[in-house]
Amino acid sequence: NRRYRVAAIAGDGIGKEVMPQGLAVTQLAAQRFGIDVEFVHIGWASCDYYAEHGKMMPDDWKAQLQDLDAIYFGAVGWPATVPDHVSLWGSLLKFRREFDQYVNLRPVRLFEGVPGPLANRQPGDIDYLVVRENTEGEYTSVGGLMFEGTEREIVIQESVYSRHGTDRVLRYAYELAQKRPRQKLTVATKSNGIAISMPWWDSRADAIGKDYPQVQVDKQHIDILSARFVLQPQRFDVVVASNLFGDILSDLGPATTGTIGLAPSANLNPDRRFPSLFEPVHGSAPDIYGQGIANPIAMIWSGALMLDFLTEGQGQGRAAHDAIVQAIEHALAQGPRTPDLGGSASTAELGQAIAQRL
Amino acid sequence: NRRYRVAAIAGDGIGKEVMPQGLAVTQLAAQRFGIDVEFVHIGWASCDYYAEHGKMMPDDWKAQLQDLDAIYFGAVGWPATVPDHVSLWGSLLKFRREFDQYVNLRPVRLFEGVPGPLANRQPGDIDYLVVRENTEGEYTSVGGLMFEGTEREIVIQESVYSRHGTDRVLRYAYELAQKRPRQKLTVATKSNGIAISMPWWDSRADAIGKDYPQVQVDKQHIDILSARFVLQPQRFDVVVASNLFGDILSDLGPATTGTIGLAPSANLNPDRRFPSLFEPVHGSAPDIYGQGIANPIAMIWSGALMLDFLTEGQGQGRAAHDAIVQAIEHALAQGPRTPDLGGSASTAELGQAIAQRL
Ligand SMILES: CC(C)[C@H](C(=O)O)[C@@H](O)C(=O)O
Ligand SMILES: CC(C)[C@H](C(=O)O)[C@@H](O)C(=O)O
Numbered sequence: 046n047r048r049y050r051v052a053a054i055a056g057d058g059i060g061k062e063v064m065p066q067g068l069a070v071t072q073l074a075a076q077r078f079g080i081d082v083e084f085v086h087i088g089w090a091s092c093d094y095y096a097e098h099g100k101m102m103p104d105d106w107k108a109q110l111q112d113l114d115a116i117y118f119g120a121v122g123w124p125a126t127v128p129d130h131v132s133l134w135g136s137l138l139k140f141r142r143e144f145d146q147y148v149n150l151r152p153v154r155l156f157e158g159v160p161g162p163l164a165n166r167q168p169g170d171i172d173y174l175v176v177r178e179n180t181e182g183e184y185t186s187v188g189g190l191m192f193e194g195t196e197r198e199i200v201i202q203e204s205v206y207s208r209h210g211t212d213r214v215l216r217y218a219y220e221l222a223q224k225r226p227r228q229k230l231t232v233a234t235k236s237n238g239i240a241i242s243m244p245w246w247d248s249r250a251d252a253i254g255k256d257y258p259q260v261q262v263d264k265q266h267i268d269i270l271s272a273r274f275v276l277q278p279q280r281f282d283v284v285v286a287s288n289l290f291g292d293i294l295s296d297l298g299p300a301t302t303g304t305i306g307l308a309p310s311a312n313l314n315p316d317r318r319f320p321s322l323f324e325p326v327h328g329s330a331p332d333i334y335g336q337g338i339a340n341p342i343a344m345i346w347s348g349a350l351m352l353d354f355l356t357e358g359q360g361q362g363r364a365a366h367d368a369i370v371q372a373i374e375h376a377l378a379q380g381p382r383t384p385d386l387g388g389s390a391s392t393a394e395l396g397q398a399i400a401q402r403l
Numbered sequence: 404n405r406r407y408r409v410a411a412i413a414g415d416g417i418g419k420e421v422m423p424q425g426l427a428v429t430q431l432a433a434q435r436f437g438i439d440v441e442f443v444h445i446g447w448a449s450c451d452y453y454a455e456h457g458k459m460m461p462d463d464w465k466a467q468l469q470d471l472d473a474i475y476f477g478a479v480g481w482p483a484t485v486p487d488h489v490s491l492w493g494s495l496l497k498f499r500r501e502f503d504q505y506v507n508l509r510p511v512r513l514f515e516g517v518p519g520p521l522a523n524r525q526p527g528d529i530d531y532l533v534v535r536e537n538t539e540g541e542y543t544s545v546g547g548l549m550f551e552g553t554e555r556e557i558v559i560q561e562s563v564y565s566r567h568g569t570d571r572v573l574r575y576a577y578e579l580a581q582k583r584p585r586q587k588l589t590v591a592t593k594s595n596g597i598a599i600s601m602p603w604w605d606s607r608a609d610a611i612g613k614d615y616p617q618v619q620v621d622k623q624h625i626d627i628l629s630a631r632f633v634l635q636p637q638r639f640d641v642v643v644a645s646n647l648f649g650d651i652l653s654d655l656g657p658a659t660t661g662t663i664g665l666a667p668s669a670n671l672n673p674d675r676r677f678p679s680l681f682e683p684v685h686g687s688a689p690d691i692y693g694q695g696i697a698n699p700i701a702m703i704w705s706g707a708l709m710l711d712f713l714t715e716g717q718g719q720g721r722a723a724h725d726a727i728v729q730a731i732e733h734a735l736a737q738g739p740r741t742p743d744l745g746g747s748a749s750t751a752e753l754g755q756a757i758a759q760r761l
Contacts, residue, residue: 122595129595129624130602138596162633164522186598188561198566202600203546208556237480237487238496238650240544242560244488266487268650269686272658275520275633292596292626293651300630328627 058329060119066396071348101135177291218285306340416687418477424754429706459493535649576643664698
């Protein structure tokens with residue numbers, strides 16, 4: 046029985062509050078299902094570290110992490126002291142890119158007991174997966190300013206897509222859709238406005254789709270697609286999107302289920318050449334940090350995704366995942382509830398309630 | 404009393420179905436309030452025209468339109484025969500850009516009688532304006548492919564922002580916010596991921612904001628902002644966004660009010676050097692075209708915005724606008740309703756009901 050070594054990086058803000066609950070539940074489930082996980086606690090990749098060292102991470106960060114099996118990540122960002130693009134490009138976005146975590150998988154599900162913003166929706170009406178390209182596309186630091194500081198100032202920002210990077214995430218999404226009962230894939234695009242990259246992206250979706258004739262594909266422009274996440278969420282099964290579009294859809298989707306405090310994500314390197322990273326979709330939420338009221342469910346659910354991925358194909362991880370998700374379901378149905386769910390429980394109370402159910 | 408000359412361009416799909424209703428109501432309101440409007444009917448800027456001529460518009464399109472006072476526009480796009488990026492870049496996006504319609508103003512409002520997707524929202528809870536930059540930014544045909552057709556294929560897509568283009572739309576939004584009772588402005592950004600243009604965009608919002616100390620400004624990343632459109636719509640007053648982000652938000656916002664069939668838009672050249680363009684937010688909707696069931700309200704409301712803009716500062720246009728919006732309100736509260744509103748009325752029935760109320 047092999048030991049999995051996992052970096053635990055809490056980061057900033059509520060990342061520090063939800064991490065202990067995530068660790069407790071993940072460790073408990075691992076023990077129960079005979080999965081041997083050792084957590085390595087890391088204080089860098091945080092704005093606290095930046096305050097002291099003038100950088101987000103030590104120079105040997107890659108050497109320290111690359112032989113681990115996974116990274117369990119809280120949230121990063123503290124804009125009052127470090128601009129977001131500095132903190133994020135100096136940590137999370139580096140991990141995604143340098144560890145080639147090219148799939149960002151984000152389940153969206155409506156649970157019983159969660160007061161959602163949509164009228165007349167039952168659990169089951171909202172149940173889809175967002176597959177986000179996670180290493181390239183619109184997220185770049187490529188470009189620059191011309192006539193800087195003058196009235197004539199012009200800014201160029203480049204988006205960069207590769208066939209390699211696009212095809213593999215599309216293929217991942219088609220494979221996933223093919224395995225699901227509905228076999229539906231929605232491809233986010235904006236080929237009517239963004240005139241070079243997006244028509245090309247559509248043509249790659251068509252090309253890869255040839256290998257998956259069973260999958261029913263539907264291309265939708267990001268504007269109307271966002272509208273349909275609200276108006277017709279039951280239409281969706283697997284949704285594949287570029288980095289930026291996936292970012293938007295994977296906050297919007299969870300919002301329609303009541304709170305982004307629930308949404309987990311798996312930043313996967315499916316080749317397993319590098320550690321994959323598991324984190325809540327929500328950020329560091331400076332506005333509520335310090336009160337101990339952050340919802341720990343996204344962190345806990347991310348731990349479940351991690352156990353499943355670590356032991357893929359062996360069954361215990363899947364069982365541990367399902368047990369955690371069931372414990373989350375029960376807690377959501379019966380409480381306690383944190384303020385974002387309409388209650389007044391603390392982060393720790395909700396975390397402990399889930400652990401007890403487990 | 405001067406005569407306003409307006410091009411009426413129906414375009415494609417349901418553009419052709421909603422246009423007659425829009426014309427009828429706008430003309431009626433103009434007459435009632437003593438505004439002299441003459442419509443010039445134009446069949447080009449449509450995929451039908453493309454089928455015959457291999458281009459979307461005649462070569463002298465600009466000469467034909469530029470001395471008119473406005474363009475009243477249906478919808479364009481028929482992807483079965485003309486790719487969207489060809490039809491749109493060959494018509495609508497050309498108008499926006501060559502007529503320097505740099506503000507795209509899109510009101511979002513929840514009406515009584517419209518079955519909306521959000522639970523427990525009353526008219527008044529959703530009532531904000533999206534101000535979208537409309538000429539530059541993410542919408543470009545600049546960029547290209549390298550290693551085309553090979554495994555190494557790379558695609559570069561450039562976004563281009565100018566200080567000139569950014570400052571003027573920000574200023575427009577600040578002015579608008581300052582005049583409203585709540586004086587709140589939300590600035591859409593994504594400076595944590597899109598590392599050149601968006602931090603710069605934020606800095607321009609700060610710079611322009613110095614002239615509007617009364618306005619309460621809030622910058623929000625587009626992912627969480629989209630989530631809040633669903634979770635906390637009452638927070639918003641004026642929202643300013645880049646071309647792409649404004650596109651997304653102005654479909655998402657109307658979706659939260661029940662249907663994008665209601666949402667109008669004004670593509671403004673505030674300098675009045677060129678004609679401004681008024682059109683529904685919705686597209687040509689090939690899926691429902693031909694059944695006569697498209698909701699004409701967005702088209703009609705766009706006509707109201709046009710009369711207001713044409714006669715700005717003189718009062719009759721404002722009165723005509725308000726009368727049309729009131730007629731829309733009554734029709735929404737009491738029916739008839741098109742299928743998107745849960746009824747079975749036709750485009751013409753709803754249009755005529757609004758005309759009668761006027
Ligand atoms: C048709 C399309 C190019 C257009 C846009 O993206 O601007 C439309 O969605 C809109 O919002 O007016
Ligand atoms: C923090 C930010 C850079 C990040 C992103 O945009 O990818 C976050 O929003 C996410 O979705 O994981």
